[in-house]
Amino acid sequence: MQIIFQDPYASLNPRMRIGRAIGEGLLVHGLAARSEIKDRVLALMQRVGLSADAYDRYPHEFSGGQRQRIGIARAIAVEPKFIVADEPVSALDVSIQAQIINLLLSLREEQGIAFAFISHDLRVVEHVSDRVAVMYLGRVVEIARASDLYATPLHPYTKALLSAVPRIGRHAHDGKVVVLTGDVPSPIAPPPGCPFHPRCPIAEARCKSEVPMLSEKAAGHSAACHLV
Numbered sequence: 001m002q003i004i005f006q007d008p009y010a011s012l013n014p015r016m017r018i019g020r021a022i023g024e025g026l027l028v029h030g031l032a033a034r035s036e037i038k039d040r041v042l043a044l045m046q047r048v049g050l051s052a053d054a055y056d057r058y059p060h061e062f063s064g065g066q067r068q069r070i071g072i073a074r075a076i077a078v079e080p081k082f083i084v085a086d087e088p089v090s091a092l093d094v095s096i097q098a099q100i101i102n103l104l105l106s107l108r109e110e111q112g113i114a115f116a117f118i119s120h121d122l123r124v125v126e127h128v129s130d131r132v133a134v135m136y137l138g139r140v141v142e143i144a145r146a147s148d149l150y151a152t153p154l155h156p157y158t159k160a161l162l163s164a165v166p167r168i169g170r171h172a173h174d175g176k177v178v179v180l181t182g183d184v185p186s187p188i189a190p191p192p193g194c195p196f197h198p199r200c201p202i203a204e205a206r207c208k209s210e211v212p213m214l215s216e217k218a219a220g221h222s223a224a225c226h227l228v
Contacts, residue, residue, distance in 0.1 A: 019041050
């Protein structure tokens with residue numbers, strides 16, 4: 001397992017040249033002899049779209065998108081089966097986001113890597129995901145295939161999230177906009193019962209005292225709500 005961090009600059013050692021940063025995992029885990037590491041690293045750099053002359057440069061000499069490519073090369077260097085991508089494009093410009101997302105998708109297809117892609121950008125999530133889990137106050141409140149969740153959201157929080165996504169064009173206002181009131185409770189001291197009930201537009205008395213369990217409501221589609 002490896003991780004791609006949200007901040008592509010803070011995740012790199014500013015005193016370590018890029019070639020060493022990418023190759024360190026190979027050396028630590030004994031996946032290549034010292035004499036082989038440079039060639040392996042150059043191949044990884046080429047795979048993620050970095051030129052060979054970047055090998056001896058430092059992190060501050062690169063743009064945000066290039067630094068994230070370095071982080072991706074470092075993650076795939078040890079040939080992981082699973083990668084946690086923690087908001088990997090949120091710190092990047094929109095045009096660069098598309099390049100990084102396409103790179104991750106191609107790596108998934110070519111190398112069979114499974115990704116846990118964490119993001120607040122619901123359109124990016126829809127584009128990259130096979131299955132989606134929606135969380136509120138640290139608890140999963142809904143999980144389903146991406147196509148099912150976006151077509152027929154079940155949990156009130158999921159419905160509110162999707163209704164808040166900006167849309168343009170002829171379908172911009174097709175759905176009812178769900179506006180949540182109140183503030184998000186503290187995750188340290190969540191409210192009793194369903195943690196979403198203080199803001200839920202359909203909450204009932206039961207929701208204030210009983211914690212709903214995540215259960216299957218349709219084939220492959222689960223939600224944690226008493227009223228679904």
